[in-house]
Amino acid sequence: MTQITLAHGNGGRLMRELIEQVFAERLGSLAPDTRLDAAELSWATGRLLVSTDGFTVQPLEFPGGSIGSLAVHGVVNDLAVSGGRARLLTLAAILEEGLALVVLERVVNDLAEAARACGVRVVAGDTKVVARGEGSGLYLTVTGLGERLPGPALGLDAIRPGDAVLVSGPVGDHGAAVMLAREAFGLRAALRSDSASVLPLAQAAMAFEGLRFMRDPTRGGLATVMHEICAATGLGVRLFEEAIPVRPEVAGVCELLGFDPLYLACEGRVVALVAPQHAQALLDAWHALPEGEGAAIIGRIEPAPAWVVLETELGERLLPELVEDPLPRIC
Amino acid sequence: MTQITLAHGNGGRLMRELIEQVFAERLGSLAPDTRLDAAELSWATGRLLVSTDGFTVQPLEFPGGSIGSLAVHGVVNDLAVSGGRARLLTLAAILEEGLALVVLERVVNDLAEAARACGVRVVAGDTKVVARGEGSGLYLTVTGLGERLPGPALGLDAIRPGDAVLVSGPVGDHGAAVMLAREAFGLRAALRSDSASVLPLAQAAMAFEGLRFMRDPTRGGLATVMHEICAATGLGVRLFEEAIPVRPEVAGVCELLGFDPLYLACEGRVVALVAPQHAQALLDAWHALPEGEGAAIIGRIEPAPAWVVLETELGERLLPELVEDPLPRIC
Numbered sequence: 239m240t241q242i243t244l245a246h247g248n249g250g251r252l253m254r255e256l257i258e259q260v261f262a263e264r265l266g267s268l269a270p271d272t273r274l275d276a277a278e279l280s281w282a283t284g285r286l287l288v289s290t291d292g293f294t295v296q297p298l299e300f301p302g303g304s305i306g307s308l309a310v311h312g313v314v315n316d317l318a319v320s321g322g323r324a325r326l327l328t329l330a331a332i333l334e335e336g337l338a339l340v341v342l343e344r345v346v347n348d349l350a351e352a353a354r355a356c357g358v359r360v361v362a363g364d365t366k367v368v369a370r371g372e373g374s375g376l377y378l379t380v381t382g383l384g385e386r387l388p389g390p391a392l393g394l395d396a397i398r399p400g401d402a403v404l405v406s407g408p409v410g411d412h413g414a415a416v417m418l419a420r421e422a423f424g425l426r427a428a429l430r431s432d433s434a435s436v437l438p439l440a441q442a443a444m445a446f447e448g449l450r451f452m453r454d455p456t457r458g459g460l461a462t463v464m465h466e467i468c469a470a471t472g473l474g475v476r477l478f479e480e481a482i483p484v485r486p487e488v489a490g491v492c493e494l495l496g497f498d499p500l501y502l503a504c505e506g507r508v509v510a511l512v513a514p515q516h517a518q519a520l521l522d523a524w525h526a527l528p529e530g531e532g533a534a535i536i537g538r539i540e541p542a543p544a545w546v547v548l549e550t551e552l553g554e555r556l557l558p559e560l561v562e563d564p565l566p567r568i569c
Numbered sequence: 570m571t572q573i574t575l576a577h578g579n580g581g582r583l584m585r586e587l588i589e590q591v592f593a594e595r596l597g598s599l600a601p602d603t604r605l606d607a608a609e610l611s612w613a614t615g616r617l618l619v620s621t622d623g624f625t626v627q628p629l630e631f632p633g634g635s636i637g638s639l640a641v642h643g644v645v646n647d648l649a650v651s652g653g654r655a656r657l658l659t660l661a662a663i664l665e666e667g668l669a670l671v672v673l674e675r676v677v678n679d680l681a682e683a684a685r686a687c688g689v690r691v692v693a694g695d696t697k698v699v700a701r702g703e704g705s706g707l708y709l710t711v712t713g714l715g716e717r718l719p720g721p722a723l724g725l726d727a728i729r730p731g732d733a734v735l736v737s738g739p740v741g742d743h744g745a746a747v748m749l750a751r752e753a754f755g756l757r758a759a760l761r762s763d764s765a766s767v768l769p770l771a772q773a774a775m776a777f778e779g780l781r782f783m784r785d786p787t788r789g790g791l792a793t794v795m796h797e798i799c800a801a802t803g804l805g806v807r808l809f810e811e812a813i814p815v816r817p818e819v820a821g822v823c824e825l826l827g828f829d830p831l832y833l834a835c836e837g838r839v840v841a842l843v844a845p846q847h848a849q850a851l852l853d854a855w856h857a858l859p860e861g862e863g864a865a866i867i868g869r870i871e872p873a874p875a876w877v878v879l880e881t882e883l884g885e886r887l888l889p890e891l892v893e894d895p896l897p898r899i900c
Binding site for chain 1: 611612614700
């Protein structure tokens with residue numbers, strides 16, 4: 239059999255073989271005991287960080303990753319920007335009838351490789367199969383459990399006027415790479431998704447008492463994180479366009495297609511808000527890491543009104559909140 | 570707006586409003602802080618049970634429940650049969666463009682009601698939107714975190730020849746109800762899904778030192794659980810057809826449509842394997858509960874070969890392992 243069939247989802251023999259031969263085989267020692275309804279684990283730390291994320295990216299594979307690696311990084315990163323280290327994942331897959339088994343195998347390989355690199359085990363899983371035309375190959379939902387890293391309490395409530403806004407590297411790489419991988423535009427560029435774990439960046443940032451808040455700018459990009467900050471705090475954000483790192487290839491593709499890189503997803507970047515007196519030291523710490531060599535101080539928090547202002551060489555303008563979706567199915 | 574649009578999934582304003590007005594509003598005090606990437610919780614018990622499950626049932630609403638209540642019960646039950654009590658859930662929704670908001674609202678109401686009844690909070694969530702024709706209204710993935718109940722260690726490894734097989738009530742109700750709700754057959758019957766929490770049943774069973782193993786017979790039904798036991802233990806199972814509770818309406822629909830109720834999903838039943846000297850006492854304990862009034866002793870574990878034998882009034886036959894899917898998208 240070279241394709242997923244409805245019978246792969248019925249609880250019977252084919253489903254068992256799929257789970258054993260594709261998922262358990264590739265995950266190896268990271269795989270759950272597939273005979274259990276629930277995994278029982280010891281959890282000694284007394285604190286638990288939990289995050290869940292569905293992945294629907296199209297295409298399933300793109301330069302720099304696949305839905306498999308993206309799913310691991312996405313959840314590892316949600317925990318990392320919350321000040322946590324992912325330890326355990328659960329994995330639920332919704333497969334579409336007709337999905338090529340070789341594609342599924344490659345995706346699970348990517349997932350296993352990313353999980354290994356991030357030091358996380360998959361402790362529970364589930365597979366469902368839907369009929370042709372009721373999915374798009376494969377959807378994954380990953381839930382991550384992690385432990386708190388030492389460091390300051392983080393949160394939107396901790397943000398103060400004057401805080402510096404840092405980003406750990408160029409923005410929009412993932413969005414631009416996935417857009418091009420859809421091939422609909424007949425364009426090619428040397429673009430790769432930035433999909434990666436941000437845990438080293440988050441851990442470095444947690445060393446600073448002045449760290450207020452971190453987020454990974456995925457759907458809706460950098461601009462959307464800034465709007466979340468405004469909406470939650472009532473404070474304003476001022477960004478300096480010149481300072482925001484954007485790869486020339488990303489800027490070029492965006493200009494051609496009418497996108498704004500500030501609204502495109504990243505999957506391996508962190509936005510950090512930090513007290514102004516720690517901004518330079520955090521930037522230096524990030525620059526010392528391979529993941530942070532493109533880091534920059536890109537703005538600051540200001541008193542109300544709760545606007546996102548972009549300072550450009552021509553003056554300043556407001557960055558609107560995203561309403562229409564410029565690029566669906568990016569993660 | 571009365572329907573889900575792609576923009577409800579882009580991370581921007583419409584997505585924020587959807588999450589606040591549909592999910593957070595209905596979940597009330599059970600809802601997560603929607604501004605967080607990850608929830609931080611205290612977990613004092615030192616042991617953690619984890620389970621994850623994707624839900625793709627069609628139709629989204631059926632007599633006796635909806636995908637919302639089913640998703641809560643499904644995960645609560647996976648933990649219950651593993652000897653655990655669910656405390657926290659995460660919820661990831663994949664919405665299809667065009668889904669009517671009123672349907673989503675009803676489903677989330679059901680989910681909230683089931684969560685309240687089961688005593689679980691939703692600590693983290695995620696929503697994604699896929700284009701028309703890439704989903705079927707709504708898929709949910711729920712991950713449950715629970716704590717271990719006091720009681721014996723359970724597992725396939727604990728099963729011994731001579732153990733009694735019990736089921737907590739009539740089998741096949743969910744499968745038959747969902748099948749009829751699809752309306753494709755032009756049939757109507759007074760059938761309701763048995764979707765419910767089995768925690769009271771599991772807790773009652775955990776009082777018996779002779780309890781070996783529990784499972785909720787969902788996809789593939791009772792027969793599939795029996796095959797899992799054979800495959801994992803190398804032991805045989807003998808079932809007594811006369812003893813297996815099946816509602817007359819379910820038997821009637823199955824006969825008409827050529828299904829076997831032993832392969833149809835239950836969503837509110839438990840299969841328990843227990844040492845023979847405790848079988849009657851467990852049956853009595855279940856009969857004393859409203860959830861267990863239809864409970865019965867239906868079979869026993871036998872030495873190898875690892876066959877599932879059904880004893881009928883006409884003699885005995887082997888129940889084959891499910892290969893083709895008789896009824897996809899049942900949960």
